[in-house]
Amino acid sequence: MKNMLKAEDIQKIAENAYIRENEPMSKHTTFRIGGPAQLYIEPDCVESFCKIVRFLKENGEKYFIIGNGSNLLVKDEGYNGVIISTRVNASNKKNQNFGMDDYKVYLSENEALDKAARERFITEGYIISDSIEGKNLVFAASGIILAKLANVIAENELTGFEFAGGIPGTLGGAVTMNAGAYGGEIKDCILGARVMLADGSIKVLSKEELKLSYRSSIIQKGDMVVLDALFEFDKGNKEDILSTMRELNEKRRDKQPLEYGSAGSTFKRPEGYFAAKLIEDAGLKGYSSGDVMVSDKHSGFVVNTGNGKYADAMNVIEHVKKTVADKFGVELELEVKIL
Numbered sequence: 339m340k341n342m343l344k345a346e347d348i349q350k351i352a353e354n355a356y357i358r359e360n361e362p363m364s365k366h367t368t369f370r371i372g373g374p375a376q377l378y379i380e381p382d383c384v385e386s387f388c389k390i391v392r393f394l395k396e397n398g399e400k401y402f403i404i405g406n407g408s409n410l411l412v413k414d415e416g417y418n419g420v421i422i423s424t425r426v427n428a429s430n431k432k433n434q435n436f437g438m439d440d441y442k443v444y445l446s447e448n449e450a451l452d453k454a455a456r457e458r459f460i461t462e463g464y465i466i467s468d469s470i471e472g473k474n475l476v477f478a479a480s481g482i483i484l485a486k487l488a489n490v491i492a493e494n495e496l497t498g499f500e501f502a503g504g505i506p507g508t509l510g511g512a513v514t515m516n517a518g519a520y521g522g523e524i525k526d527c528i529l530g531a532r533v534m535l536a537d538g539s540i541k542v543l544s545k546e547e548l549k550l551s552y553r554s555s556i557i558q559k560g561d562m563v564v565l566d567a568l569f570e571f572d573k574g575n576k577e578d579i580l581s582t583m584r585e586l587n588e589k590r591r592d593k594q595p596l597e598y599g600s601a602g603s604t605f606k607r608p609e610g611y612f613a614a615k616l617i618e619d620a621g622l623k624g625y626s627s628g629d630v631m632v633s634d635k636h637s638g639f640v641v642n643t644g645n646g647k648y649a650d651a652m653n654v655i656e657h658v659k660k661t662v663a664d665k666f667g668v669e670l671e672l673e674v675k676i677l
């Protein structure tokens with residue numbers, strides 16, 4: 339039998355990574371549910387991130403990548419493997435070789451990013467450039483939080499990312515999920531993403547190759563990791579952009595139960611229906627098990643009102659699925675990923 343992987347095994351190959359054994363996943367998911375991961379790792383830069391993933395692949399270790407954990411439901415018994423968070427990929431001083439050259443196909447031959455732009459990527463996780471053949475390009479690391487990226491894009495008078503400002507995930511999670519809201523989605527503005535493939539090699543996949551569709555992408559199906567992504571936007575009016583973002587955030591605060599733990603919309607939108615409407619019409623608003631319930635503010639959300647457990651969440655989810663299927667003949671499919 340294989341020996342259990344220990345923190346020191348990883349520390350040997352990535353000495354500055356933050357590593358914890360038996361780390362509760364309730365601390366790293368917005369649902370605030372989930373038992374311990376055998377190992378939890380926040381690599382300190384993209385290089386060490388890639389090194390760790392390759393080491394785990396080569397040694398046949400079980401691992402799972404997380405961003406902000408805002409679309410995840412983790413079991414109470416936890417995860418018997420390694421969780422690797424991309425959060426710090428967004429900002430690290432050591433990440434000099436950030437892969438911009440891999441995006442050459444989108445850039446002009448002589449494009450050289452100036453020192454300030456490089457510095458900004460290294461410390462902040464993004465680059466805004468309007469100097470590339472007149473295109474307004476934004477290049478950002480997978481670990482950057484969408485709200486921060488949306489603000490930076492707005493401040494630079496670029497329009498097309500307003501929809502993402504209130505989605506509480508990272509860019510990598512958003513590309514993987516083809517996240518979207520209020521009529522916009524990642525598919526509308528992305529040009530390509532730099533990805534670690536299943537064999538450990540790194541390649542830029544074009545928008546077409548990413549196969550983005552409703553809350554889905556090739557990343558989910560192919561044991562791949564998003565490292566960073568390139569976007570193109572139109573110039574817009576800063577005040578209009580910021581005002582749209584404020585409006586959308588207000589809508590969220592009005593309609594969504596943001597005061598409780600959740601993973602956002604629990605179910606995907608079934609074709610021709612709205613999940614929340616079906617759930618409400620089935621009389622399931624407020625249906626609960628333990629501290630987990632169908633939100634009485636927005637029935638598309640299953641929320642954790644206190645000390646909710648995975649078993650409670652599954653009781654609620656299964657009951658909702660069965661009731662909606664019995665009443666309306668519609669099969670609800672989970673949008674939330676179960677780990």
Ligand SMILES: Cc1cc2nc3c(=O)[nH]c(=O)nc-3n(C[C@H](O)[C@H](O)[C@H](O)COP(=O)(O)OP(=O)(O)OC[C@H]3O[C@@H](n4cnc5c(N)ncnc54)[C@H](O)[C@@H]3O)c2cc1C
Binds near residue numbers: 504
């Ligand atoms: C209050 C609330 C509101 C929400 N509103 C919306 C909304 O309006 N629209 C919407 O689309 N979603 C919404 N969500 C869901 C969620 O925020 C999005 O799906 C988000 O894109 C997930 O990003 P994350 O970084 O948290 O990913 P995680 O939850 O950490 O991971 C989600 C999936 O992506 C994978 N993943 C994450 N990062 C990477 C990477 N770098 N490479 C490869 N795989 C990766 C994980 O393995 C997992 O399968 C909401 C969630 C909450 C809690």
